[in-house]
Amino acid sequence: MKNLTVRDYVHIALVAALYVVLTITPSLNAISYGMYQFRVSEMMNFLAFYNKKYIIAVTIGCMIANFYSFGLIDVFVGGGSTLIFVTLGVYLFSKYRSEYIFNGLLNKAFVFFSIFFALSMITVAIELSFFGSPFLLTWFTTALGEFISLIIGSIIIDKLSKRMNLTN
Secondary structure (H helix, E strand, O other), X not given: OOOOOHHHHHHHHHHHHHHHHHHHOHHHHHHHOOOOOOOXXXXXXXXXHOOOHHHHHHHXXXXXXXXXXXXXXXXXXXXXXXXHXXXXXXXXXXXXXXXXXXXXXEEHHHHHHHHHHHHOOHHHHHHHHOOOXXXXXXXXXXXXHHHHHHHHHHHHHHHHHHHOOOOO
């Protein structure tokens, strides 16, 4: 990654703060944690396809938001998973960024990333199994919630990218 400017740090802070707000706001908090998750904030992961500085932003946002759930263990498990899987996803699927499916509705890279990231919810399922949640059911429900929120988010971020420059 290139040397970050003050502007980059401001963008990172704003995206991290937005991630936290979209996760812990009382109206969204109930669906953002636990065995049945649907995090609206996860759409921010797609920003990393436009600029890698956003990998840092969503990781920090996730870590701060996760502090409000199961504490430090969730900060490190969730934050570490976000860092690893967003980074891997961007590197694995960026080559498909210019391809679309379903009459241009879905970006192919974003669909592949959504599947990949949903499967990564195995880390959340492992963590929650230590707190008594059934592993397979938790993996299924968190992966499904993640996939749905990411697919919706992919459409929103893709449309947003056509109206504003997300690359700088």
